[in-house]
Amino acid sequence: MDSNILGQIALAYSPLIDRNRSVSATRLSIFPLQPGAALDSGSLLEAISEVWPVGGPAVALNVLSESLLQDILARQPATHMMIEIPAFMASDPENTKLITDLHANGNTMLLKGRPVRELPREVLPCFKHSIIDLSDDRRIDPSSVAPHGVMRTISHVQSGVRTVADMEACFRRGAVAVLGWPIHDAIEGATRAADQPGLQVIVQLIDQVHKEEDIEKLENTLKRDPPLAFKLMRYINSPAFGLSVEISSFRHAIMILGYQRLKRWLALLLATASKDVNLRPVMYAAVRRGLLMEELVRSSGDDEMRNEIFICGVFSLLDRMFRQPFPELLKTIPVPERVYMALAENAGPYQPYCDLVRAIEGETLDEIRHGADQLITGFGEINRAILKALSAASQLE
Template sequence: MLATLIPLFDDKMSVCAYSVFARKENHFLNPEMEGGARYDGAGTVHELEVVSSMGMSMLSGGKEVFVPVNQFSVFAEISLQCTVPANKVVLLMDNSITPEPNYVKRVKELKMQGYKLAIRKLPISSFEPYKEILNQCDYILLNHAKIDIEKAKIYFGKVYPKIKLCAVNVDTKEQYDMLISHGGYDLYEGGFFRMPVRESETEVNPLKVNYIELLNVVNAPDFDLTDAADVIGKDPALTISLLEIVNRMALNSEITSIRHATAMLGQKELKRWINTAVTKELCADRPTEITRLVMIRAKFAENLAESFEMSLLGQELFIMGLFSAIDIMLGKTMKEALDMVLVPKDVKLALLDNEGPFAPVLNFIKRYEDADWTEISRLMVLGNMDMTKIYDAYLSALRWYRDLFPVTVTG
């Protein structure tokens, strides 16, 4: 199976929910499954496996997660497959679920069980026939290019006042700006939001300069631990974080200084910790989705090393993923940002020119994040990659992020 998380945003570019996109089979290897895949494992909601595996704490602030169901899986024993709170799960239906009595009854049952409901791929002509199902829905996903939002606001405000409108296929900043200026939508989803961007800064603030200095120290060949310790000592938050990590390691010895702490970690672990901790700080004034995306992308890249026959280059691939949004972190162009930090040559080639040995890994990850399963399937066949290993690599990255930055789930 393949699966990824797609964020849904509000008009302030804050992540409000995620949608799980999954495919069970590689249709290039099993072409006969493409038309009939939906019927295989009809009693299983495969996307719930992803949600249950990673846990709700993986989703920033315990956000809701949209999980697709079809005309068969809607009748599954969903409560037995779902290990997260029902009120955090939005069961996403499509027009394969018709407004017939057996479906209407099942939808009402799921609502009574505490699940939230959403529907997509519903043409305007079906709004009235679907009245009983729409009355149970919390969200409706609309293709903004095929809907008159002014008329939709009036219609839904009058007939279904509790339903939230979600614009899908929003792929450019221009489309987004136009939609929010008109209002009416509660959530937005589209390619534009895979890497949310805000206005650039002309200068990098002093604290970020300190972080960049630290990145350059630890990414230099055979760096000096004392140099890293001296830069860490300039930032109280990093100092506290470092001491907390080392104190867990040194149960029977006293840590006497920051230099002592860095020596305890050693070059390899210190480098890994600094790259992740500093990246989090660089993202601190940006949408939290960027932190989530680059951290998961970094670990996913490292986990893919074996599949791309780069087992010895996992650390470099990790850095590539981590710095893939360095332009947004610093409010610079990618070239300007990479001129400020020290990164391996192949990482720079991939990020700046989409060239070199690491570029295929980065392109694969971006396609995966977009749930472009057709292209991902093709690349797996060409590279003789095992789908289970790819899926495990992604789930492992999700769990790593969950454990790295645990959050408290509310409500």
């Protein structure tokens, strides 16, 4: 993953969420940093294949450069790599052979955007789905009509989804999947948290670990919810965290890890414990945030900082899960001071990392550039962190 290509592009990611609210694929958006610069598509595909190997999870490539996308089409990448093709390129007869050849190779292609003219007859069957932005969907705006000769004859994926309500509405309108992080729901001003009893067990455990209470007390708390205990052991033994020994029990975990290191696994458990199916994408986002923020400080931070910033990322969406503002929520969940400052006050040394991760999730190049500038970090380092974090996340699911 040391390719020079990673210093010439900006990467962003978002989920493809199916009707079961599971992430069926990851969309990787690729922005050239210098418009018109010649980029090595082979090196790019090699770097991507390290994270998404053949036989592994699916990835959809959203390439924001016409020339780079044409080069990728010509290389006929591995068939588990889905390719997004803008409607204007699909409508251009000069691209017909590239598209039909890739279809014959077995790749899944997604038609991005609303066509302004009819696609060549042999091109339309090459696309499995069309990607229609929420703001551009004729199902929402009945006054909008399709151009003459253009019909939606394939199923559609809805992009630009930012809230759970939007996600649910898109599925009701017939979307086979939605593209985007539904994490922008408004937080209620009330001080009472959402009624999620399973989460309270983990909150109690975090408090007990923070106070370094006796192992027997922690074990008794965990016994109240055996499925949580199983999930915690699975996380701790995941390849994503690379422990050299297998943890066989909660008591063993405390003996090997210690109270401070155990906090990160409990944080991960809390962020993924909700049984609300609509919160699954929020939980996926929280895991990726924690892993990415940890990778961003791996070369410069000590163990304490890496553990804290992981917790900061994982906890950064708890207000959505509990539907409670952070200043109130964190009265019951003990966190380090620097984490509290970032989550409750939008301040402190971890805040720029939160801003960069949100920019990456938002898939807006200008905001990603600004976030990188705030951290004084090169894109090669940022992109390597993104790919490592996404690889680690796939090992937890």
